Amino acid sequence: MTTRVGVVTFPGSLDDRDAQRAVKLAGGEPVALWHGDKDLHQVDAVILPGGFSYGDYLRCGAIARFSPVMETIIDQARAGLPVLGICNGFQVLCESHLLPGALTRNDHLHFICRDQRLRVENAATAWTADYTAGQEITVPLKNGEGGYVADERTLDELEAEGRVVFRYLGGNPNGSRRDIAGITNEAGNVVGLMPHPEHAVEALTGPTIDGLGFFTSALRKLVA
Amino acid sequence: MLKPEILDPQGQAVQRALPRLGFEGVSDVRQGKRFELEVADPVDEAALERVREMARTFLANTVIEDFHVRIEEVEAAR
Known part of the structure; x- marks a missing residue:
């Protein structure tokens, strides 16, 4: 039986196809989920892809967070469903309060698009088990509102509990507090990050294939 | 409005543009929504x-x- 991984399409999602493709390359069965449909169609994990859901109106992810599909995802994520939020998906997870903090305008105000070096800080989450703690990976980063902010207490908690999953290397690209590129919830099933692992799964189109581990991690975890 | 402790790069960009347009004396700008x-x-x-x-x-x-x-x-x- 193949593992079914849902990829949500919101109006304005861009990277849903790439995420589906990454799931397929990792050996899973991608399942397209629609923002207006509460039903998750028996998927074993969910990816919230990058893009500009609802045109980024109000705030990035603020309207997507109240879409019908998110009601079910929020409930199930609290019950342990593995959920990965990439870029806009990370913004949706923060707006949903499944992850703490918020993403704000890059401190230099420019949209950034480059290959980004990251350090995997936590290799125990549902989405990072195929990496080793301290491993360095390179995947694309492309966003205008990727500055991770949270109050000092929250940042200290994230650090103390090992919930900073990825940190930027080679210079902070957007003003994120403590160079944070991605975080997880207490249980480790919900992970959000600004860089795009789904764009680094094939030698032909990506700078590396370092991103594939996200998708193989989730599949391995689900099969085990 | 962004909380005071949250960096507001847009407000800063506006503030830096003001002197160029001859509007002196503005020491800080914070941008919000209404x-x-x-x-x-x-x-x-x-x-x-x-x-x-x-x-x-x-x-x-x-x-x-x-x-x-x-x-x-x-x-x-x-």
Whole structure:
């Protein structure tokens, strides 16, 4: 039986196809989920892809967070469903309060698009088990509102509990507090990050294939 | 409005542009959002509380933003 991984399409999602493709390359069965449909169609994990859901109106992810599909995802994520939020998906997870903090305008105000070096800080989450703690990976980063902010207490908690999953290397690209590129919830099933692992799964189109581990991690975890 | 401790690079960019245009003496600019909600009935305390709830849950992200609710009369002619 193949593992079914849902990829949500919101109006304005861009990277849903790439995420589906990454799931397929990792050996899973991608399942397209629609923002207006509460039903998750028996998927074993969910990816919230990058893009500009609802045109980024109000705030990035603020309207997507109240879409019908998110009601079910929020409930199930609290019950342990593995959920990965990439870029806009990370913004949706923060707006949903499944992850703490918020993403704000890059401190230099420019949209950034480059290959980004990251350090995997936590290799125990549902989405990072195929990496080793301290491993360095390179995947694309492309966003205008990727500055991770949270109050000092929250940042200290994230650090103390090992919930900073990825940190930027080679210079902070957007003003994120403590160079944070991605975080997880207490249980480790919900992970959000600004860089795009789904764009680094094939030698032909990506700078590396370092991103594939996200998708193989989730599949391995689900099969085990 | 972004909370005071949250960096506002857009406000800073505006502030830096002001002297170039001859507007001196502005030491800080913070940029925010304003929503105008029109309601059919007079605004009583219950209606005001509903609007505050709206702001808390949706219009503002209270992780990074503060909000104020203010009542304004609308001209009947509009």
